[in-house]
Amino acid sequence: MNGTTPAPFTADDHRDRMARAVRQAAEAGLAGLLVAPGPDLTWLTGYTPTAETERLTLLVLAPERDPVLVVPTLEAPDAERAPGAPALTLRDWTDGKDPYAATATLLDPAGRYGISDNTWALHLLGLQRALPGTSYASLTEALPMLRAVKDPAELALLAAAGGAADAAFEEIRTVPFAGRRESDVAADLAALLLRYGHSRVDFTIVAAGPNGADPHHEAGDRVIAHGDMVVLDFGGLKDGYGSDTSRTVHVGEPTDEERRVHDLVRAAQEAGFRAVRPGAACQDVDRAARAVIADAGHGEHFIHRTGHGIGVTTHEPPYMVEGEERPLVPGMCFSVEPGVYLPGRFGVRIEDIVAVTGDGGRRLNNTARDMVIVD
Ligand code: ZN
Ligand code: ZN
Ligand code: ZN
Secondary structure (H helix, E strand, O other): OOOOOOOOOOHHHHHHHHHHHHHHHHHOOOOEEEEOOOHHHHHHHOOOOOOOOOOOOEEEEOOOOOOEEEEEHHHHHHHHOOOOHHHOEEEEEOOOOOHHHHHHOOOOOOOEEEEOOOOOHHHHHHHHHHOOOOEEEEHHHHOOOOOOEOOHHHHHHHHHHHHHHHHHHHHHOOOOOOOOEHHHHHHHHHHHHHHOOOOEEEEEEEEEHHHHHOOOOOOOOOEOOOOOEEEEEEEEEEOOEEOOEEEEEEEOOOOHHHHHHHHHHHHHHHHHHHOOOOOOEHHHHHHHHHHHHHHOOOHHHOOOOOEEEOOOOOOEEEEEOOOOOOEOOOOEEEEEOOEEEEOOOEEEEOEEEEEEOOOOEEEOOOOOOOOEEEO
């Protein structure tokens, strides 16, 4: 992810996002937000530095003051070109000066600030040294829903990323699987994602046979054999927004049991999707999918949450998990991805990205959900 996000967002969009962030920070009892380079800064300002370095870059947001981006002098021309730059004040600092002392002048010396999760410890320690009376909270924990509700332009970008991932699946199902290594198919998948417009591939899971029973298996040297179930789970960023989809294919004709387990996961995925509507709790999506699998006696084989949000990253709040009682809101976008994992044998996972609409949900992945047979 280099340079600025190639997204159709204006300075006004970024001004609105920063205002929303300041409002939510105040509601959370924070004096403001401190945002280092990463997904939060990209979303708030459209600025993604070419490299994250030991030199401090930090967005300072606080009520009743204009947003300030503290930036190294040599990075300032790049920052000035960011879509959100007209909505903020740049304050540059040169090598040899203390950027933490300069930032301290912008902060309440006794304030509690939300700070982005990926801020380097180096920088947080520098701020604490400059202002020992300040305290800090995780930005994501304090404002978990900050980026969760997408606007129409963001939804269009997520749909386009989903469409590109679908195009990659339509093509990967035609390549030979049997006799090739998982890592070969994974390389094909990565190339397809890039060909269909992704700028970054985050993961290409190809898990054949018993490897499919491990949801964290990426892709290895296993040679895919006739008779293998193969879990495919892949995604990345296209035009700054994420894709993430899973399909489980079978090499040749499956057994009755393999078909039964696949149909079960498909039914669970459908139940999760149907639970998506405004006002339902996030955990309701998890419960709906999980109930189908538990009723079939496979509850202990569904060993992860049902879904996660997606946006400028491929994993973010909201989480579709037991205990997450916050309501679904139109514009939220997340995965619905139940699975069944039979240790030592095989696994099945089916995953679509779903956007919450005014009265339900809309899938952003639309390839076949019945079992695809590959060669
Ligand atoms: Zn089989
Ligand atoms: Zn996935
Ligand atoms: Zn996922």
